[in-house]
Amino acid sequence: MTIVKNSIATLHYTLKDDAGEILDVADENNPFLYMHGVGGMIPGLEQALESGKAGDNIVVSIEPAAAYGERNPSLTQDVPRDMFGNIPDEEMVVGAQFQAQTDQGVEIITVAAIDGDTIKIDGNHPMAGETLHFNVDILDVRDATEEEISHGHPHGPGGHQH
Ligand SMILES: [Zn+2]
Structure with a gap:
């Protein structure tokens, strides 16, 4: 199964800035779930993950315009x-x-x-103006449930979390 609109993907990732400093991590303690194609994450990362599948490792650098925008x-x-x-x-x-x-x-x-x-x-987003360097492991890809689609976000393994 590959990542398409309304897929729910589970990711581990490391996010670094240009200086190599770690800005964010999603690992086995806090895997990151997202719903694809609903604007829930930055466009550059959605684009990089499109058509990905479980087991893929994706290394991508995302310019501010496709991340949190330029600083204003x-x-x-x-x-x-x-x-x-x-x-x-x-x-x-x-x-x-x-x-x-x-x-x-x-x-x-x-x-x-x-x-x-x-x-x-x-008031700029803390990551505005930053080029973001992601190293992502796709752990799992599944279809969203009807409930998730109607809410526009993923629900965790234990059910509704929002
Ligand atoms: Zn919900």
Whole structure:
């Protein structure tokens, strides 16, 4: 069985950046399940996995345009410390990430700089602008169940997880 639209694939992968630093790992402790062709993962990786089958090893580098996009400088802005009123100082550090409710839904913002009571926040995806280097092992490919198709996401071995 090969990966086509609505396939459920189980993957192990290692994701590295240009510097070779590991950004993310899915291994036997937390295998990654996804449904193919429903926009649930970055386009470059979907494309690389299309027609793959169990046992395949896929090594692919994905440019930002097919991953999380280029960095958008206009998503950076200065906001008053008050906006983070309930967050203690020890958690307000450069690199800290918070969920923020925006017009586009819940987004992750990153603290880019702190200057007194002014916090520079960055609304870019943390991996925006990065070329992503994946080494993927396809462990399993199966058809989605009708329930999974209607939900648009995979359910784990133990049933519904969302
Ligand atoms: Zn569901």
